[in-house]
Structures are given as structure tokens and as C-alpha cells.
Amino acid sequence: GSTRMSISSQRRAKKMWRSLVFLAVVAVSYADEEQHISGLRGAIEPRLGASALRIGRLSKEIEQMHGALNKASKIDPRGFLNEMHARLHEVEENRHHSCPNRRQARCGYSVECISLLFMCDGKKDCHNGWDEEDSTCRAGPMVAGNVFSGTAHWFSCRTFKDHPVSLRIVAVLRPKIVGSHRVVRAVVSADVEDDGGEKQHIEFGVKGYYVSSIHRLAFKPVDPHGPLGAKAFVCRWNRGDDDRVTCKIGYEASLHECATAHLTLEHHADEH
Numbered sequence: 093g094s095t096r097m098s099i100s101s102q103r104r105a106k107k108m109w110r111s112l113v114f115l116a117v118v119a120v121s122y123a124d125e126e127q128h129i130s131g132l133r134g135a136i137e138p139r140l141g142a143s144a145l146r147i148g149r150l151s152k153e154i155e156q157m158h159g160a161l162n163k164a165s166k167i168d169p170r171g172f173l174n175e176m177h178a179r180l181h182e183v184e185e186n187r188h189h190s191c192p193n194r195r196q197a198r199c200g201y202s203v204e205c206i207s208l209l210f211m212c213d214g215k216k217d218c219h220n221g222w223d224e225e226d227s228t229c230r231a232g233p234m235v236a237g238n239v240f241s242g243t244a245h246w247f248s249c250r251t252f253k254d255h256p257v258s259l260r261i262v263a264v265l266r267p268k269i270v271g272s273h274r275v276v277r278a279v280v281s282a283d284v285e286d287d288g289g290e291k292q293h294i295e296f297g298v299k300g301y302y303v304s305s306i307h308r309l310a311f312k313p314v315d316p317h318g319p320l321g322a323k324a325f326v327c328r329w330n331r332g333d334d335d336r337v338t339c340k341i342g343y344e345a346s347l348h349e350c351a352t353a354h355l356t357l358e359h360h361a362d363e364h
């Protein structure tokens with residue numbers, strides 16, 4: 093009897109020991125969790141503050157737009173639309189740059205931010221599914237063979253008169269990681285004329301990135317010693333309109349702007 097008792101008490105002791113170990117592990121993981129949660133809170137609270145500021149800014153923005161809409165009937169509709177587009181771009185731009193980390197993207201109009209690595213990878217990471225939506229991931233105007241053309245207006249850096257300019261997309265590659273980006277090669281050509289009336293046809297290769305979630309292409313000449321020197325180009329398509337684009341030309345380092353160009357899709361790749 094006593095042997096059986098001792099075996100059973102040994103078992104009980106073993107069992108108790110196991111549960112103690114289990115409890116200790118749980119306690120440790122709870123402590124970890126608590127630390128983790130307080131760490132998260134530290135990360136989230138400034139973001140909530142930033143979101144409140146953003147909401148305030150957006151409300152103000154919307155209020156101004158309402159004001160502008162009320163006046164719309166009395167003003168030039170074209171100018172009004174341009175202004176609206178510019179403002180919406182600005183709001184959109186703020187939205188995308190308001191994540192705590194530069195390697196993150198905001199999930200549309202949500203406060204949620206996800207790593208750029210999770211963009212357009214076939215799995216929904218944003219609760220609202222924004223990271224996998226067609227409008228977020230599609231290459232849109234980035235089709236090899238597409239030609240955008242229009243007029244460039246220089247207000248600094250060079251003394252060119254307004255001149256025709258075109259951007260021909262040569263190659264579009266999807267990188268293995270960051271599915272919202274495309275590596276783009278293109279050719280810029282222009283017929284410039286300086287103050288002295290001297291005309292010149294220039295053409296140079298460029299390379300850069302298109303970010304599908306914000307419809308923006310940024311590129312630089314392949315040769316920094318080419319006809320326009322080491323200028324940077326940033327082109328933005330209006331959301332939902334792949335045919336019209338506004339490009340800014342300037343110095344990347346100083347952010348000094350030299351020229352703007354308004355271009356429209358002149359030759360579609362499908363029209364071969």
C-alpha cells in the first residue's frame with residue numbers, strides 16, 4: 093500500500109512540478125507580452141497623435157474644397173479642376189508619407205501601415221485589403237512602347253523657351269521584392285531652343301522607378317553628363333487617369349525645381 097502511495101505521490105509531485113514549470117513559462121511569456129504590449133503602445137501612441145493631426149489637416153482641406161466647390165460655378169472650370177487635382181495629389185502624398193517608417197506604406201485611408209515588402213505580394217496584409225487592390229498594384233501607364241508627349245516650361249536653371257518633349261517607355265520590370273514598384277527604362281527627347289534662337293534636338297536614356305500605389309515615376313538620366321546634366325524627373329499621374337501626367341524637372345539633392353512638363357499619352361503600346 094505504502095509503495096503504491098509513494099508512487100502515486102511521486103506522480104502527483106511530478107505533475108505539480110510540470111504545472112509549476114508550465115505556470116512559470118506562462119508567467120514569463122505574460123511578462124514578455126506585457127513588455128511587448130507596452131513597447132507597442134509606445135510605438136502606437138505617437139502614431140495616433142500623428143493620425144489626429146492628419147485628420148485635422150484633412151478636415152481643413154475638405155472644408156476648403158467645399159468652399160472652392162461653392163465658388164466653382166463662378167470660376168474657370170479647367171483651372172478649378174487643375175487646382176483640385178493638385179490639392180488631391182498633395183493630400184494623397186501626405187497620406188503616403190505619414191507612416192513612421194519610410195519603408196512602409198499606409199493602407200489607403202486607414203491608419204494602418206505595412207512594410208513595402210508586403211505590397212502586392214498576393215496576400216492581404218492591410219485589414220481593408222488595400223495592399224492587394226488592382227488600383228494599388230497595376231503598372232497602369234508603365235507599358236513598354238507607351239509614348240507621352242507635351243510641352244516643357246522652364247522657369248529656372250536653363251533659358252530654354254517652352255519646347256516639345258516626349259517620354260518613351262522602353263522597358264518595365266517587376267522586381268522580385270516590393271511588388272508595388274517597377275523598374276523603368278525610358279527615352280526622353282526634346283527640341284529645345286535657347287534665348288539666342290539656337291535650336292537643338294536632344295535625346296537621352298533614363299532609368300528609374302514607378303510606384304504603382306501612388307502613380308509616381310521618378311527617374312534620372314543614365315548619363316549624368318548628358319544634354320540636361322544630372323537632373324531628376326518626378327512624374328505623377330492623376331489617380332484613375334493613366335493618360336495625363338505632370339512631370340517636374342529639378343536637382344535631386346537641393347530639391348530645386350527647374351521646369352514642369354504636362355504630357356499626354358500620344359502613342360499607346362497596343363497601337364502597333
Ligand SMILES: [Ca+2]
Nearest residue numbers: 210213215217
Ligand atoms: Ca500583401
